[in-house]
Amino acid sequence: MTGSKSPPTRRNLLSWLLRAGTGSVVAALVYRASGFHRSGRMVWQLDPRKCIQCGKCETACVLQPSAVKCTHGYAMCGYCKLCFGFFKPDAPRLDEAAENQICPTGAIARKFIEAPYFEYSIKEPLCTGCGLCVKSCANFGNGSLYLQVRHDRCKNCNTCRIAELCPAQAFVRVPEESPYLLKEKL
Amino acid sequence: MKLVVGSWQLAVGRWQSTVGNIKKNILFLCDLCASVRKKNFVGLLSSLLCGTFAMSAQAESRFPQPQFDTGHVVPEAYHPSVTAVVSEGTDVALLFVALCVATWLVHRVRSRFWILAFSLLCLVWFGFVRQGCFCPIGAIQNVAVAAWQGGGLAWGIAAFFALPLLFALLFGRVFCSAVCPLGALQDLFIVRPLRVPRTVNAVLRLIPLIVLLFGVVYTLNGAGYLICRTDPFVGLFRRSAPLPLLLTGMAVLLLGMVIARPYCRYFCPYAVLLEVCSRLAWEPIKITKATCINCRLCVGVCPVEAVEIPREIPSASTRAGRFRLFVRLLLLAPVLVIALTCGGWLAGGTLLAPAHPVVKTYEAMVQYTPETEALYPAVEAAKKQKLTRELLEVQAREITQRFRVGSAVAGGILGLIIALRILGLSQLRRRAEHEANRTNCIACGRCYPACPKNVKTIQ
Numbered sequence: 001m002t003g004s005k006s007p008p009t010r011r012n013l014l015s016w017l018l019r020a021g022t023g024s025v026v027a028a029l030v031y032r033a034s035g036f037h038r039s040g041r042m043v044w045q046l047d048p049r050k051c052i053q054c055g056k057c058e059t060a061c062v063l064q065p066s067a068v069k070c071t072h073g074y075a076m077c078g079y080c081k082l083c084f085g086f087f088k089p090d091a092p093r094l095d096e097a098a099e100n101q102i103c104p105t106g107a108i109a110r111k112f113i114e115a116p117y118f119e120y121s122i123k124e125p126l127c128t129g130c131g132l133c134v135k136s137c138a139n140f141g142n143g144s145l146y147l148q149v150r151h152d153r154c155k156n157c158n159t160c161r162i163a164e165l166c167p168a169q170a171f172v173r174v175p176e177e178s179p180y181l182l183k184e185k186l
Numbered sequence: 187m188k189l190v191v192g193s194w195q196l197a198v199g200r201w202q203s204t205v206g207n208i209k210k211n212i213l214f215l216c217d218l219c220a221s222v223r224k225k226n227f228v229g230l231l232s233s234l235l236c237g238t239f240a241m242s243a244q245a246e247s248r249f250p251q252p253q254f255d256t257g258h259v260v261p262e263a264y265h266p267s268v269t270a271v272v273s274e275g276t277d278v279a280l281l282f283v284a285l286c287v288a289t290w291l292v293h294r295v296r297s298r299f300w301i302l303a304f305s306l307l308c309l310v311w312f313g314f315v316r317q318g319c320f321c322p323i324g325a326i327q328n329v330a331v332a333a334w335q336g337g338g339l340a341w342g343i344a345a346f347f348a349l350p351l352l353f354a355l356l357f358g359r360v361f362c363s364a365v366c367p368l369g370a371l372q373d374l375f376i377v378r379p380l381r382v383p384r385t386v387n388a389v390l391r392l393i394p395l396i397v398l399l400f401g402v403v404y405t406l407n408g409a410g411y412l413i414c415r416t417d418p419f420v421g422l423f424r425r426s427a428p429l430p431l432l433l434t435g436m437a438v439l440l441l442g443m444v445i446a447r448p449y450c451r452y453f454c455p456y457a458v459l460l461e462v463c464s465r466l467a468w469e470p471i472k473i474t475k476a477t478c479i480n481c482r483l484c485v486g487v488c489p490v491e492a493v494e495i496p497r498e499i500p501s502a503s504t505r506a507g508r509f510r511l512f513v514r515l516l517l518l519a520p521v522l523v524i525a526l527t528c529g530g531w532l533a534g535g536t537l538l539a540p541a542h543p544v545v546k547t548y549e550a551m552v553q554y555t556p557e558t559e560a561l562y563p564a565v566e567a568a569k570k571q572k573l574t575r576e577l578l579e580v581q582a583r584e585i586t587q588r589f590r591v592g593s594a595v596a597g598g599i600l601g602l603i604i605a606l607r608i609l610g611l612s613q614l615r616r617r618a619e620h621e622a623n624r625t626n627c628i629a630c631g632r633c634y635p636a637c638p639k640n641v642k643t644i645q
Binding site: 015019026029032043060064072073079113117119121140141151152158163167168176179 | 247249266411
């Protein structure tokens with residue numbers, strides 16, 4: 001380009017040295033930061049072992065509704081008829097009527113398998129990630145319901161807003177290849 | 187019937203071992219009573235079975251998974267994998283191509299129209315499609331953290347941090363002109379830019395420095411990503427955000443109608459780095475390639491007041507006055523550095539450290555009383571993780587100290603840079619033409635069509 005046409009004066013040399021110096025500072029910083037190991041992207045996940053179900057996941061996420069939703073570790077579930085994650089503690093009757101359910105949006109499906117077992121599954125589009133069922137299941141049941149960042153929704157912000165507000169500091173970065181911390185497998 | 191009897195026996199047999207688990211047993215009994223009351227005998231049977239399991243339960247799994255007679259297979263929950271719009275390599279390649287195109291438009295095509303058109307394209311792609319993450323501004327923190335720890339940064343983020351700086355080192359701030367979605371968005375809102383008085387401008391231009399220095403200290407000490415948290419436009423790009431964030435973004439855009447690019451000029455920490463590189467640019471932005479006729483038409487159209495007007499070397503007496511000023515300022519510099527180091531020390535302990543989660547938890551524990559438990563979920567979390575108040579106190583004190591030291595260093599650097607900037611005022615060089623200021627010019631291209639020499643070349 002035209003800039004290089006100027007004669008090789010001292011000023012010119014100095015400016016090239018400064019330029020090269022700044023360039024190598026940037027390069028050195030990046031080299032030290034990446035270590036030139038090809039490391040992949042990291043994504044956010046919630047560690048269910050630390051979670052105290054404070055309810056911030058529902059409200060703090062940049063997405064409305066939140067990218068955090070309830071998930072069910074079937075392998076941990078007791079298939080109880082009286083599920084503490086499904087029924088309110090003061091449920092008038094033990095059936096699927098809305099007033100009996102702990103979930104404010106009715107996002108838990110209850111399916112009869114065989115006497116006396118019922119299978120519970122999460123209707124994800126309805127779940128808001130409030131964690132009410134998770135808390136109850138953890139307190140009185142097996143704790144097979146737990147919250148997870150759903151990666152079909154998560155925008156993977158550089159800084160997660162829920163992580164900032166999480167009182168339990170339960171949000172961690174995990175590799176993109178294994179983006180879930182499944183309670184039944186931990 | 188046999189099953190019921192069997193389960194009763196089991197229940198009675200294991201009653202002793204689980205007496206401690208009162209809460210659960212009460213719930214079980216409630217269930218039992220409810221079933222009896224409602225003459226729901228299937229329910230009675232099932233709650234008995236459930237209860238049997240409840241009583242034989244361990245702490246980990248209160249209700250072991252049943253063996254299904256019907257051969258029901260326990261399903262596995264579906265967990266969607268990460269849905270990246272594009273791969274990391276494509277992201278970096280697109281940034282590189284965008285920077286090349288912006289350079290070509292700014293230096294070769296030299297057309298405001300095409301710069302604007304390309305900036306819209308970048309706004310749509312980097313802003314509304316890629317939704318603003320990751321971006322070079324936020325990457326400062328990732329690079330700082332990884333460089334401090336000595337590795338572990340994804341190479342894509344490293345490239346996002348380095349590429350615009352290297353381009354600035356060669357061609358000026360072409361990243362700001364058309365590639366940065368935040369800049370492109372603000373550029374659209376420039377209606378009638380007011381002149382910011384020189385002194386006010388000089389003071390406001392310290393904010394990006396402060397954000398950069400203290401933001402890095404904040405991040406290195408593990409309190410979170412302050413720079414990302416103060417990005418006002420990410421909510422607009424995502425079209426979904428908490429209301430305060432959206433309102434801040436809109437307020438900044440409205441302010442941008444009268445003060446051109448307020449975020450870029452008076453907040454963006456990445457601009458500080460770009461300015462350093464752009465000052466040394468190999469091929470700086472030129473208002474015209476022809477000889478300037480000093481018509482001053484470019485001065486009026488520049489929204490960011492980056493056009494330098496011609497200047498003669500002042501007379502000997504003025505220069506002597508300047509020299510005396512220079513010496514006085516040199517004496518002032520150490521005072522400034524020391525004062526800001528002390529200021530940083532204080533600010534680190536009182537303003538920054540309380541944002542760290544451990545310090546927050548400790549403070550919650552201090553203020554906590556059993557009546558106000560609901561207000562302090564952090565206390566519950568600390569209890570769950572078996573963190574005692576003493577342990578947290580030690581950690582909190584250590585973190586506060588780290589914040590003090592870090593902020594003191596940042597304050598010292600800030601003082602040094604302010605001193606250098608003041609000293610720079612006494613440096614006078616002759617300037618014959620109207621020139622784009624190397625640091626402030628964001629290469630928006632508004633001066634290209636305004637310059638009569640450029641119009642002539644087109645004809």
